[in-house]
Amino acid sequence: xxxxxxxxxxxxxxxxxxxxxxxxxxxxxxxxxxxxxxxxxxxxxxxxxxxxxxxxxxxxxxxxxxxxxxxxxxxxxxxxxxxxxxxxxxxxxxxxxxxxxxxxxxxxxxxxxxxxxxxxxxxxxxxxxxxxxxxxxxxxxxxxxxxxxxxxxxxxxxxxxxxxxxxxxxxxxxxxxxxxxxxxxxxxxxxxxxxxxxxxxxxxxxxxxxxxxxxxxxxxxxxxxxxxxxxxxxxxxxxxxxxxxxxxxxxxxxxxxxxxxxxxxxxxxxxxxxxxxxxxxxxxxxxxxxxxxxxxxxxxxxxxxxxxxx
Amino acid sequence: xxxxxxxxxxxxxxxxxxxxxxxxxxxxxxxxxxxxxxxxxxxxxxxxxxxxxxxxxxxxxxxxxxxxxxxxxxxxxxxxxxxxxxxxxxxxxxxxxxxxxxxxxxxxxxxxxxxxxxxxxxxxxxxxxxxxxxxxxxxxxxxxxxxxxxxxxxxxxxxxxxxxxxxxxxxxxxxxxxxxxxxxxxxxxxxxxxxxxxxxxxxxxxxxxxxxxxxxxxxxxxxxxxxxxxxxxxxxxxxxxxxxxxxxxxxxxxxxxxxxxxxxxxxxxxxxxxxxxxxxxxxxxxxxxxxxxxxxxxxxxxxxxxxxxxxxxxxxxxxxxxxxxxxxxxxxxxxxxxxxxxxxxxxxxxxxxxxxxxxxxxxxxxxxxxxxxxxxxxxxxxxxxxxxxxxxxxxxxxxxxxxxxxxxxxxxxxxxxxxxxxxxxxxxxxxxxxxxxxxxxxxxxx
Numbered sequence: 001x002x003x004x005x006x007x008x009x010x011x012x013x014x015x016x017x018x019x020x021x022x023x024x025x026x027x028x029x030x031x032x033x034x035x036x037x038x039x040x041x042x043x044x045x046x047x048x049x050x051x052x053x054x055x056x057x058x059x060x061x062x063x064x065x066x067x068x069x070x071x072x073x074x075x076x077x078x079x080x081x082x083x084x085x086x087x088x089x090x091x092x093x094x095x096x097x098x099x100x101x102x103x104x105x106x107x108x109x110x111x112x113x114x115x116x117x118x119x120x121x122x123x124x125x126x127x128x129x130x131x132x133x134x135x136x137x138x139x140x141x142x143x144x145x146x147x148x149x150x151x152x153x154x155x156x157x158x159x160x161x162x163x164x165x166x167x168x169x170x171x172x173x174x175x176x177x178x179x180x181x182x183x184x185x186x187x188x189x190x191x192x193x194x195x196x197x198x199x200x201x202x203x204x205x206x207x208x209x210x211x212x213x214x215x216x217x218x219x220x221x222x223x224x225x226x227x228x229x230x231x232x233x234x235x236x237x238x239x240x241x242x243x244x245x246x247x248x249x250x251x252x253x254x255x256x257x258x259x260x261x262x263x264x265x266x267x268x269x270x271x272x273x274x275x276x277x278x279x280x281x282x283x284x285x286x287x288x289x290x291x292x293x294x295x296x297x298x299x300x301x302x303x304x305x306x307x308x309x310x
Numbered sequence: 311x312x313x314x315x316x317x318x319x320x321x322x323x324x325x326x327x328x329x330x331x332x333x334x335x336x337x338x339x340x341x342x343x344x345x346x347x348x349x350x351x352x353x354x355x356x357x358x359x360x361x362x363x364x365x366x367x368x369x370x371x372x373x374x375x376x377x378x379x380x381x382x383x384x385x386x387x388x389x390x391x392x393x394x395x396x397x398x399x400x401x402x403x404x405x406x407x408x409x410x411x412x413x414x415x416x417x418x419x420x421x422x423x424x425x426x427x428x429x430x431x432x433x434x435x436x437x438x439x440x441x442x443x444x445x446x447x448x449x450x451x452x453x454x455x456x457x458x459x460x461x462x463x464x465x466x467x468x469x470x471x472x473x474x475x476x477x478x479x480x481x482x483x484x485x486x487x488x489x490x491x492x493x494x495x496x497x498x499x500x501x502x503x504x505x506x507x508x509x510x511x512x513x514x515x516x517x518x519x520x521x522x523x524x525x526x527x528x529x530x531x532x533x534x535x536x537x538x539x540x541x542x543x544x545x546x547x548x549x550x551x552x553x554x555x556x557x558x559x560x561x562x563x564x565x566x567x568x569x570x571x572x573x574x575x576x577x578x579x580x581x582x583x584x585x586x587x588x589x590x591x592x593x594x595x596x597x598x599x600x601x602x603x604x605x606x607x608x609x610x611x612x613x614x615x616x617x618x619x620x621x622x623x624x625x626x627x628x629x630x631x632x633x634x635x636x637x638x639x640x641x642x643x644x645x646x647x648x649x650x651x652x653x654x655x656x657x658x659x660x661x662x663x664x665x666x667x668x669x670x671x672x673x674x675x676x677x678x679x680x681x682x683x684x685x686x687x688x689x690x691x692x693x694x695x696x697x698x699x700x701x702x703x704x705x706x707x708x709x710x711x712x713x714x715x716x717x718x719x720x721x722x723x724x725x726x727x728x729x730x731x732x733x734x735x736x737x738x739x740x741x742x743x744x745x746x747x748x749x750x751x752x753x754x755x756x
C-alpha cells in the first residue's frame with residue numbers, strides 16, 4: 001500500500017471557486033450583453049469583443065512577460081472587459097476600447113499585484129479614464145429604435161432642463177440613449193436576481209445603493225416620476241449590481257457593504273444634482289473604493305465571547 | 311445587548327449514509343494497541359508490563375493527573391509489549407500492546423458502582439475512563455466535578471452531530487434511547503442545581519428529535535431543541551449559545567456560564583456504566599467516505615487497528631488517499647493504518663485519491679465568505695494579514711487584537727473559500743505561536 005496523504009482539516013472544500021464566481025458574473029451579464037446588441041446594433045458586439053479580447057490578452061501577456069503564474073483562467077479579466085464594454089456608448093471607437101481595457105487591466109489591476117490586490121474597480125477606473133481622455137465616451141449614444149435626433153442621454157437632458165423624450169417603459173427596456181449595456185433595466189435586474197440566487201452577491205448593496213438614490217431624488221425633486229427617471233437612468237443599475245458589489249474593492253463584512261452602498265448612493269445624488277457631470281455612479285463607486293478599508297475596520301463585528309484587551 | 315445574535319454558519323454536505331444502520335459489533339481483534347494519549351490533559355500512566363495477563367475492563371493505565379482518565383484493557387489476553395508509539399498528534403507516548411485470547415473474559419472487579427450523589431458520580435465516572443465521546447476527549451469526571459459548587463443550572467446535551475458522514479450519536483439516540491433517558495435521570499438526581507435540560511439536535515435527524523420528544527414528554531425540565539442543519543451547530547460555544555442564549559466568554563468554560571455540556575453518547579455511556587460497571591472499552595463509530603465500499607456503523611474494541619476495522623467493515627473499494635479519525639471538517643489524518651481506534655474516534659473516514667488531492671490555492675479575492683460563515687464573527691483574512699507582519703511583537707499584538715484565540719478551528723472558512731486558501735490552517739499556526747508568546751510573556755512579568 002502506498003503512503004497515506006496527511007494534511008490538516010478541513011478535508012472537504014465547497015465547489016465554489018474564483019472561476020465559478022466569475023463565470024456566474026459573466027452569465028449574469030449575458031442578458032445585458034444580448035440587449036446591448038439588440039438595442040444598439042452590431043457595433044455593440046464589436047465593442048464587447050474588443051474590450052474582452054484586449055482585457056484577457058493584456059493580462060495573459062502581463063503574466064508571461066513578468067513570469068507570473070497565468071491567471072486569465074479565473075475569468076476575472078473577461079469580467080472586467082465585459083463590464084467596461086457595457087459601460088461605453090456605441091459610438092466609441094474600437095481603438096479607444098482597446099486603450100481603455102488595457103489601462104483597466106494593466107494599470108489598475110496588474111500593477112497593483114493582480115486579482116485581489118487592486119484598490120479600485122478596474123472597469124470603473126477604465127471607464128473614468130476614457131471619459132476624461134475621449135470626449136465621445138461622455139456623450140452617450142442612441143439606440144437603433146429611438147428616432148429622436150438629440151444625442152443626449154436622459155440624465156444629460158434632465159440636467160440641461162430639456163424635455164424628457166423616452167417614456168418610463170422605454171427606460172425599463174432600454175430604448176434610450178446611454179452606454180450600450182446600462183440602458184436595459186430589465187436585463188440588468190435579471191442578472192441581479194441570478195447573482196443573488198447563486199449567492200455570488202448579497203442583495204443589500206444594490207438595493208441600498210439604488211434605494212438611496214431613489215429616496216434622495218424623491219426628497220429633492222418631490223416628484224415620483226422624476227425619482228423613477230433617476231433610478232432607471234444613467235448607469236445606476238449596472239453600477240449598483242455589478243460594480244458596487246465587486247469583492248476586491250468593497251468592504252469584506254456585510255455591515256460594511258451596506259455603509260459602502262449608502263455612501264455610493266449619496267455621492268451619486270450629489271454629483272447628479274449639483275456636480276458638473278450628468279452622471280455620478282462611476283465616481284461615487286471609485287470614491288467609496290478608496291474609503292473601503294476604513295469602512296471595513298469600522299464595521300467589523302464584535303466576536304462572540306470576545307473580551308476587550310487590556 | 312441587542313437580543314439574539316445570528317451566528318455565522320455554512321451548508322456542508324450531510325452525507326449521513328449510515329443513519330439507518332444500527333451498529334454492528336466487531337469480534338475482538340488479534341491484538342489491540344492502547345496508547346495513553348486518549349484525552350485532553352495529562353496522559354495516563356501505564357501500570358502493566360510485558361507478560362501480564364489482563365482481562366476486559368482491567369485498568370492498564372492510571373489517570374496521570376486531575377485532568378486525565380484511566381485506560382482499561384479492551385480485550386482479555388497477554389500484554390506482549392509496552393513501548394513507545396508515535397501517535398497522530400506527532401508526540402511519542404507509552405503504548406500497551408495486548409494479544410487477545412479471543413475469550414473476552416471480564417475482569418472479576420467489574421461491578422455496578424454505587425452512585426448516590428455528585429461525589430460518588432464523579433468518582434464512578436472517573437473510574438470508568440470516560441472522556442467526551444464527541445471527539446474532543448475532555449475527561450468527563452472533571453466536567454462533572456465543576457458542578458460541585460452548585461453554579462450549574464443548565465445541562466445541554468449535544469446531539470447535533472454536524473460533521474458530514476458521522477451517525478454514531480444518531481444511532482445512540484435511536485438504539486440506546488433508554489440509556490439516554492437513564493443518563494438524564496442520573497444527572498438530575500446527582501446535580502440538584504440543574505433547572506433545565508436542553509437537547510440540541512440538528513433538523514436533519516427528525517427521527518431522533520421525535521424519539522426524544524416522546525421519551526421526555528412528561529418531563530417539564532427537558533426541551534428538545536431542533537437546531538438548523540448548518541455547520542457547526544455541535545461546537546460547544548455555538549451549541550450553548552443556540553440552546554440557552556448564553557455566551558461562553560474567551561478563555562472561560564461553559565461552567566462559567568452555568569452550563570454543563572454533555573455529548574449524548576457520553577451521557578448514554580454513564581447510564582450504561584451505572585448499570586453494568588463496564589468501563590469504556592469499546593465504542594461505536596461510523597465507517598464511511600468515498601473509498602469505503604460499504605459504509606456502516608461499527609462497535610469496535612478501543613485499540614483495534616483502523617485497518618482491521620476497515621477490513622471488518624467490508625474493505626475499501628479503491629485505494630485510500632486519506633484516512634481520518636473523525637469527519638472531514640475537523641478530522642485528523644492518520645499516516646498509518648496500524649493506528650488504533652481511540653476513545654474519541656467517532657468515525658473513520660477514508661477518501662479516495664481524487665478526494666484527497668489538495669486543491670490549488672489562488673489569490674484572495676476578498677469575497678468575505680470566510681467572514682460571513684465564521685460562527686465567532688472573526689475575520690480570517692485579518693489573521694492571514696497579521697501573520698505576514700515581520701516583527702514578532704507587532705505580529706503577536708495584531709493577532710491578539712484580532713482575537714485569533716477564539717477560533718475553534720471548525721474549518722468553515724477554509725471550506726467556503728473560493729480561492730482555496732489555507733485559512734483555518736493559518737489560524738492554527740497563529741494560535742500556537744500566540745499561545746507560546748503569551749506564556750513566555752507571563753513568565754517574564756512574574
